[in-house]
Amino acid sequence: MTAPKKVVLAYSGGLDTSVILKWLEVEIGCEVVTFTADLGQGEELEPARKKAEMLGVKPGNIFIEDVREEFVRDFVFPMFRANAVYEGLYLLGTSIARPLISKRLVEIAAETGADAVAHGATGKGNDQVRFELSAYALNPEIKVIAPWREWDLTSRTKLIEFAEAHQIPIAKDKRGEAPFSVDANLLHTSSEGKVLEDPGQDAPEYVYQRTDDPTSAPDEPEYIEIGFEKGDAVSINGEAMSPATILTKLNEVGKRHGIGRLDFVENRFVGMKSRGIYETPGGTILLEAHRGIEQITLDSGAGHLKDSLMPRYAELIYNGFWFSPEREMLQAAIDKCQEHVIGTVKLMLFKGFCRTVARWSDHSLYSEAHVTFEEDAGAYDQKDAQGFIQLNALRLKLIAKRNQRVRG
Numbered sequence: 001m002t003a004p005k006k007v008v009l010a011y012s013g014g015l016d017t018s019v020i021l022k023w024l025e026v027e028i029g030c031e032v033v034t035f036t037a038d039l040g041q042g043e044e045l046e047p048a049r050k051k052a053e054m055l056g057v058k059p060g061n062i063f064i065e066d067v068r069e070e071f072v073r074d075f076v077f078p079m080f081r082a083n084a085v086y087e088g089l090y091l092l093g094t095s096i097a098r099p100l101i102s103k104r105l106v107e108i109a110a111e112t113g114a115d116a117v118a119h120g121a122t123g124k125g126n127d128q129v130r131f132e133l134s135a136y137a138l139n140p141e142i143k144v145i146a147p148w149r150e151w152d153l154t155s156r157t158k159l160i161e162f163a164e165a166h167q168i169p170i171a172k173d174k175r176g177e178a179p180f181s182v183d184a185n186l187l188h189t190s191s192e193g194k195v196l197e198d199p200g201q202d203a204p205e206y207v208y209q210r211t212d213d214p215t216s217a218p219d220e221p222e223y224i225e226i227g228f229e230k231g232d233a234v235s236i237n238g239e240a241m242s243p244a245t246i247l248t249k250l251n252e253v254g255k256r257h258g259i260g261r262l263d264f265v266e267n268r269f270v271g272m273k274s275r276g277i278y279e280t281p282g283g284t285i286l287l288e289a290h291r292g293i294e295q296i297t298l299d300s301g302a303g304h305l306k307d308s309l310m311p312r313y314a315e316l317i318y319n320g321f322w323f324s325p326e327r328e329m330l331q332a333a334i335d336k337c338q339e340h341v342i343g344t345v346k347l348m349l350f351k352g353f354c355r356t357v358a359r360w361s362d363h364s365l366y367s368e369a370h371v372t373f374e375e376d377a378g379a380y381d382q383k384d385a386q387g388f389i390q391l392n393a394l395r396l397k398l399i400a401k402r403n404q405r406v407r408g
Helices: 015-028 044-055 069-082 094-112 127-138 156-165 241-255 282-296 300-319 325-337 384-406
Strands: 006-009 029-036 062-066 116-118 142-147 180-183 189-192 221-229 234-235 261-267 275-279 341-351 355-359
Touching: 006 015, 006 094, 006 275, 015 029, 015 156, 015 234, 029 044, 029 094, 044 062, 069 094, 069 234, 069 241, 069 282, 069 325, 094 116, 094 127, 127 142, 127 300, 221 241, 221 282, 234 241, 234 282, 241 282, 241 341, 282 341, 282 355, 300 325
Parallel strands: 006 029, 006 116, 029 062, 116 142
Antiparallel strands: 180 189, 189 275, 221 234, 221 341, 261 275, 341 355
């Protein structure tokens, strides 16, 4: 492959991506453009700009963007319409952020005339797959550089030596081995590695950053109401809010009640199992609320079909196929069934738990007249059930008779 002339780097400003920035300049010999996304990770991003400038990046080649609204509106919310959960538990907080970052890398490459993009994902994880599949789906001609698969900086010591040799500032807390690695955005915090690698050992309490200890949470429950329009949350307690503002608010109340902790051993796409500690307070509340409003507004046939499609949809996101035709096809079906998912859900938050306690909608399919134990005024003729049961029992009767016959 011909060496690229200009590369757009997904840049955090941390040690690893700062080393990558300089390595691209020194070893690959290309001009570097940096892209730093504010996904709601809770960090000040201006230091990333100053560090990039200090490392020689031209001011016009430094892109720092607040993409929180786009992230929640165009990626998180569509995923939550599907109630997507990977392997029954994981709310896909890291997975869903990667296609947005890749999208902007490719767009900035087009804007700046760059012929390559680069990321800091390692060769053992899922993120390399997600970044690169997304990039190729959006620009099949783009070159992708993954330094962790190419360079010989295979240890923390070598990274620091490279940084020192090229006058890259190293924070004191970065000189030693970090006890675990963290990825964060507005949807979740993911912690893994080092002290967390043994799944037989409890995760230390200091690992948790986005949720308070549930055992120390308030002794009184808190009740909130979330309003929905076409499957998306649009208000909290009657106040209309933007997508990112809603998730931010749900994170705040979820944190206070210790909601959304997950200790999970998952199957990575690359073949190995890994243990992660995930904190998704707002997302956990949002999932519960969305399922709550679907209970009264979604037809059983559509709902059951949607639930059967969900594991495949979640796996596509986890494996990096957000921009695939099959994910888009599933999204179209999911969005169609959300047309009447409109209404309000009331939830109780208490010591790590979140549950629906009431829900109502002008689009409700729930009929008290049909389910009442009192006189139903002719809404439902109970005699109809006899024929329904007999028809459904017919094949079971035939099987039973056949079995009796062949057994003698």
